[in-house]
Amino acid sequence: MAKSFIVTTIVENELVAQNTYRMRIACPEIARSFKPGQFCMIRKPGVNDPLLGRPFAIYDLYRNMFSDPVGVDVMYLVVGKATAGFAELLPGQPIEIWGPLGNGFSLDSSVKHLIMLAGGIGQTPFLTLAKDALINKDIKISYPPVLPSPSPKITLCYGARSKDAFAGLDDFKKLGINLALTTVDGTAPDGFDCRQGFATDPMKEIFESEPADGLFVCACGPRPMLIAAQKLMNQYNVRGQMSLETPMACGLGICFTCVAKIQDDSGAWDYKRTCKEGPVFDAKRILWE
Ligand SMILES: Cc1cc2nc3c(=O)[nH]c(=O)nc-3n(C[C@H](O)[C@H](O)[C@H](O)COP(=O)(O)OP(=O)(O)OC[C@H]3O[C@@H](n4cnc5c(N)ncnc54)[C@H](O)[C@@H]3O)c2cc1C
Numbered sequence: 229m230a231k232s233f234i235v236t237t238i239v240e241n242e243l244v245a246q247n248t249y250r251m252r253i254a255c256p257e258i259a260r261s262f263k264p265g266q267f268c269m270i271r272k273p274g275v276n277d278p279l280l281g282r283p284f285a286i287y288d289l290y291r292n293m294f295s296d297p298v299g300v301d302v303m304y305l306v307v308g309k310a311t312a313g314f315a316e317l318l319p320g321q322p323i324e325i326w327g328p329l330g331n332g333f334s335l336d337s338s339v340k341h342l343i344m345l346a347g348g349i350g351q352t353p354f355l356t357l358a359k360d361a362l363i364n365k366d367i368k369i370s371y372p373p374v375l376p377s378p379s380p381k382i383t384l385c386y387g388a389r390s391k392d393a394f395a396g397l398d399d400f401k402k403l404g405i406n407l408a409l410t411t412v413d414g415t416a417p418d419g420f421d422c423r424q425g426f427a428t429d430p431m432k433e434i435f436e437s438e439p440a441d442g443l444f445v446c447a448c449g450p451r452p453m454l455i456a457a458q459k460l461m462n463q464y465n466v467r468g469q470m471s472l473e474t475p476m477a478c479g480l481g482i483c484f485t486c487v488a489k490i491q492d493d494s495g496a497w498d499y500k501r502t503c504k505e506g507p508v509f510d511a512k513r514i515l516w517e
């Protein structure tokens with residue numbers, strides 16, 4: 229892991245959906261040590277406002293002609309000053325990145341059906357997770373994905389406000405996993421089946437039709453979606469993990485800006501730092517204030 233920000237180069241920075249960009253960053257050290265679900269902090273060099281880096285999931289790794297991982301792709305939604313600044317950057321310009329940070333997802337071989345639940349920009353930690361699960365390893369991802377036996381069935385339940393907000397659908401489709409798409413306004417992206425509703429709707433249908441002990445949910449997205457998902461998971465006794473997108477300042481474990489209330493085995497709770505002990509937590513242990 230890089231111990232602090234490194235200055236490197238942007239390889240690509242393309243608009244891929246409404247207000248959403250995919251930025252490719254050269255950083256072999258981060259790409260080589262990354263685990264799905266981890267994130268990196270990114271900062272525009274030479275800028276004082278905002279001064280601090282911002283956290284982003286690592287969406288994908290990219291490789292050189294010898295298949296060595298040489299960098300990462302992040303996918304970001306423009307919401308404020310930092311992300312608006314990123315959107316102006318061009319290939320060849322410098323960028324500061326630090327990572328990989330946080331714990332990442334962990335799956336075991338009892339998982340028969342992995343449900344990746346994403347809302348908004350919450351699909352970003354799942355491409356590498358799907359690739360990883362497809363090759364049945366929990367640390368490295370490799371290309372092209374190989375389908376060993378047994379590999380879990382994978383469904384991405386992905387909800388957006390409208391069809392234009394979906395980003396990366398072709399990347400997931402290429403993996404051959406099941407896609408269950410929903411939009412709030414009922415619009416459907418070209419070439420994909422999609423229905424009106426929330427991402428938790430198709431997830432609930434899976435809960436109703438398959439044995440709970442083989443199911444495992446990995447969820448990332450807006451808080452109301454995570455709260456609704458947790459309720460359903462408790463109701464149907466389905467295990468899972470959630471990646472929290474709490475605001476972060478230091479990314480170092482020092483400032484406690486990023487804390488979440490997490491229960492321990494005895495039922496007592498404590499604040500855990502999303503940047504250090506997270507961002508991935510056991511779904512049933514998260515308490516919402
Ligand atoms: C572990 C982790 C992984 C993340 N991965 C990604 C990722 O892969 N892609 C991505 O786009 N974002 C991701 N985020 C969220 C991302 O860090 C924020 O969107 C970013 O910090 C916003 O910075 P900003 O300066 O542009 O906006 P700010 O100035 O910090 O915020 C501007 C406004 O937008 C609101 N806002 C901030 N974050 C969000 C949000 N996520 N959604 C909606 N409104 C928001 C703020 O409340 C504020 O009103 C992740 C967050 C965490 C903690």
Ligand code: FES
Pocket residue numbers: 475476477478479480481482483484485486487501502503504
């Ligand atoms: S961001 Fe400072 S402790 Fe997590």
